[in-house]
Amino acid sequence: MEDFFIARITTKGQVTVPLELRKHLKIQEGDYILFEKKGSKVEMKKLAPSNDFEEFAKPIRERFQKERIAPEDVEAAISWARGHKE
Template sequence: MDQFYIARITTKGQITVPLELRKALNVKEGDYILFEKKGPRVEIKKMMPPNDFDNFARPIRERFEREGITSDDVEEAIKWARGESKK
């Protein structure tokens, strides 16, 4: 059976994860969670500790591969953000 929870977004774009969901995900202060958009839905998952970089980076790497984003694209985006881009 589906369960529904409501959280309000603050002016800084932050939300409070309802207690029942924090318990179900076994998350606490300082933990990381992943929001994965799947069509019109969003899944929330507990992330592995950031010291396990391969597990932390896997969803990002997979998304880049799906969308055809290359390391050159990332470098250009960093240059653009720093105001160094020639484009």
């Protein structure tokens, strides 16, 4: 049997992870959560704490490869966000 939990979205798009889930996943303030879209569903995973940037960046790098996002695309997006003209 699956467990179901309901949480409300705030006006800022924030959601509180229900206490039972936080305890089960051992989620604490400052932890990082990865949200992965799978069709019409979203999977939430706690990222293991790591001081190793390579390990932290792995799911992001994999998504970029899947979406065919090149490093140049990221640089251009950062430049655009900062308001620089290219």
